[in-house]
Amino acid sequence: LLHFFECIKSDGSYQKLAFFRLLTFTGARKSEIMALQWADIDFKAKAMNVNKTVSKDFDNNVILQSPKTNSSNRSISLDDETLKVLNTWRLMQRSDYLRMEFNTSSEEQHLFTDKKNQLHALTKPNQWLKSIIRVHELPKITPHHFRHTHASLLLQAGIPVKEVSERLGHKDITITLEIYSHVMPEEQEKTASKFANFVGF
Numbered sequence: 363l364l365h366f367f368e369c370i371k372s373d374g375s376y377q378k379l380a381f382f383r384l385l386t387f388t389g390a391r392k393s394e395i396m397a398l399q400w401a402d403i404d405f406k407a408k409a410m411n412v413n414k415t416v417s418k419d420f421d422n423n424v425i426l427q428s429p430k431t432n433s434s435n436r437s438i439s440l441d442d443e444t445l446k447v448l449n450t451w452r453l454m455q456r457s458d459y460l461r462m463e464f465n466t467s468s469e470e471q472h473l474f475t476d477k478k479n480q481l482h483a484l485t486k487p488n489q490w491l492k493s494i495i496r497v498h499e500l501p502k503i504t505p506h507h508f509r510h511t512h513a514s515l516l517l518q519a520g521i522p523v524k525e526v527s528e529r530l531g532h533k534d535i536t537i538t539l540e541i542y543s544h545v546m547p548e549e550q551e552k553t554a555s556k557f558a559n560f561v562g563f
Contacts, residue, residue: 363511369498378490380451381474384410385487385505388438389512389530392487392505393417397426400452401469405445410438412531416484424481434531448473513542 363386370379384395388410396416403410413435417427429435459466464479476482487505495502516526527538
């Protein structure tokens with residue numbers, strides 16, 4: 363991850379940096395992140411509100427939809443560095459798009475748009491990632507791998523499964539367990555030692 367972000371920074375695209383930062387540090391789906399408006403980022407509460415998703419209609423036009431399940435509507439906490447990246451991107455977006463004669467200061471403005479200030483197609487993040495992989499000779503991955511990485515690292519860090527499940531927007535904790543149980547045995551092995559250390563004898 364560290365090397366991946368060094369590669370993005372060297373490319374100089376702050377929109378890509380902000381996008382992949384959110385993808386990595388929230389575990390949200392790419393379609394959820396692509397649908398974000400600035401009103402969905404609560405800098406004071408340090409949270410990102412997920413309440414819509416990008417999709418396409420029968421004519422392949424980009425559209426916004428409500429999440430498929432109630433559990434997908436959620437608030438995801440954000441770390442300070444991610445908030446810093448987002449704030450920098452917002453300032454850059456206003457400046458860059460103003461030169462293209464777009465006023466992006468509205469809270470309804472989407473975070474990630476093309477040069478016409480329209481929502482990107484669902485394939486755009488994949489194109490970004492393929493380009494980064496090709497230029498920097500990185501292992502081949504997809505945007506969804508960042509979601510898996512986020513969840514796996516949370517579980518390995520000892521975050522409760524229920525909390526991880528809610529963060530991912532899974533409708534049931536069993537879904538999280540079915541997908542990620544393979545990264546948990548090491549933590550389970552530590553349970554006895556943790557208990558003994560806590561009790562003190």
